Amino acid sequence: MTTSIKKLPDIEQVLSGNGACGGCPATMALRIVGKALGSNAIMLLTPSCSVASMGMTPKLGYNWPGINICFATAGSSASGITHAVEILKEKGRLQGELPTVFSWVGDGGTYDIGFQALSAAAERNDNMIHFCYNNEAYSNTGVQRSGATPRGTFTTTTPTGKRQPKKNMALLMLEHNIPYVATATVAYPGDLYDKVVKAKNIPGMKYIEILAPCYLGWQFDMPETVQLSRMAVKSGAWLLWEAENGKISFNNPSSLIISGKKGADPVDEYVMKQGRFNRLLKGPDAESRIAEIQGDIDREIAFMRERAKITI
């Protein structure tokens, strides 16, 4: 059972009046993460929208000690800090419960630029949580293509639509043999809350990826952020799953799609709602290119269904 909304704690770690856009899914997700982690945590931020939304000195929009680090170093910096915290505890200079070290990084800092350091940190199995809020492009710098951008998407560097599919980063992290990997999205806050609470209590490297539909990058109307996130899950374009010690289990409603109890919605409605697929829909080969997107999704569902059966 997921935690119901009424049982979420009162604590607010994202403060009102920060510099994020209205309807920003990153701050929406970070609020829920804050409720799960509490105030005893250290936050690391690589260059991303979340750094820009911190606000102006001398004020800070997040209620954690935050460190701004280089783009490529989310994994290595968090490793350093988690080791430093452990040594301070050993020397007796830090009393009480150890703070949770977590990095809050966009998809660019996880999929592309930050991958090397993150992969190394996962291999060392350092005690930290890596959050990737995935808006499927470099939205902070004006929407450029990233490794998380799905096929057919218009960005400023793919003016005719991206020709390659996105990579399955959460599965890549699972193959590092880390104790906990999960995917979540903003439309299911109880599910996200449970996953963060679970990750907090597991020692070792944890990876949680959150789909964050960015209305500027995806080009839909501002109030529809949560709806788009829900549509992504219902069409199967985003699967909700978690893996403890390598065993994958799916969460509702993705578990219904995987088990075949309920078919995934056709991707058409999800694609038409977003302006980033507009150029693709207007082209002469629109139907075949939508079929390509549907093919990617079907392949991913079939692959994850079979992958979940491997429990060794």
Added chain:
Amino acid sequence: MKSVTKAYRPISWPMKGAGGDTGSWRAHRPVVDIEICTKCQFCWVYCPEAVIDRKEITIDYRYCKGCGVCATECPTGAISMEKEE
């Protein structure tokens, strides 16, 4: 060279309004009809700005950016978006 005094230290502290009074960005204002409201707290959980009070369902208009997520997600339609004067 100017010496670095306390005021010039590059350290920020958690405070509301780090991006200024963000309520001035708003084009539409969410208004709650408290008689229809069932206090399901959907608006509170989905608000990216944390401006909605959980118990009373009141909105802090000083910082509300008027994104309209609360009005779209409200299952009873108790929140409506009204144009700012």
